[in-house]
Amino acid sequence: MRNCASLLCFVMAFVAPGITASELLKTRSSWDGGSFSYPPGKAEVTAVVLALDENQITPFHCHPVPTMGFVLEGSIEVETAQGDKTLLEQGAPVVEVMRTLHRGKAVNGAVKIVVFYAGSTAMPNTVLAGDEASGRYCTGKVTE
Numbered sequence: 105m106r107n108c109a110s111l112l113c114f115v116m117a118f119v120a121p122g123i124t125a126s127e128l129l130k131t132r133s134s135w136d137g138g139s140f141s142y143p144p145g146k147a148e149v150t151a152v153v154l155a156l157d158e159n160q161i162t163p164f165h166c167h168p169v170p171t172m173g174f175v176l177e178g179s180i181e182v183e184t185a186q187g188d189k190t191l192l193e194q195g196a197p198v199v200e201v202m203r204t205l206h207r208g209k210a211v212n213g214a215v216k217i218v219v220f221y222a223g224s225t226a227m228p229n230t231v232l233a234g235d236e237a238s239g240r241y242c243t244g245k246v247t248e
Contacts, residue, residue: 128174129197135182135190140170140202145226154217156180156210164205164233166242169223171200178215180208185233185244192217205233205244 134140153176156162164185179193185205192198200206200219208215221229231241 134199134201143169143224145224148223148225150221156215158213161209162207164207164246168241173198173217173219176216178213179211180215182208185246
């Protein structure tokens, strides 16, 4: 009964005057059209703020867990090891590619992104290309 009352209060808050909820993203695929799935094991959600200086480039890496982001400031170009690219600007929500090697570059100034990982205690959220775990969790090959 207590849980029902809490749920009712939560739902009522969203229909009260002056409160709005705007859906930012609802998708079944990542930005490149790829699929994603939840990892096995005990669920663990992590949130970080990623900050890059202008023209800074992340190393190639992959995410073996569903990874969502929202660009708080600036613009970032994301590129897979195969050369697929997308430009994400301030205010853009995104579902990152899963298990695909990729990197990001801050363009036209510094960038800040809040990143959410729907992970598992059984695996890392991010794996760098060339790491021992890369072959197990990542697809693609860096040719540079």
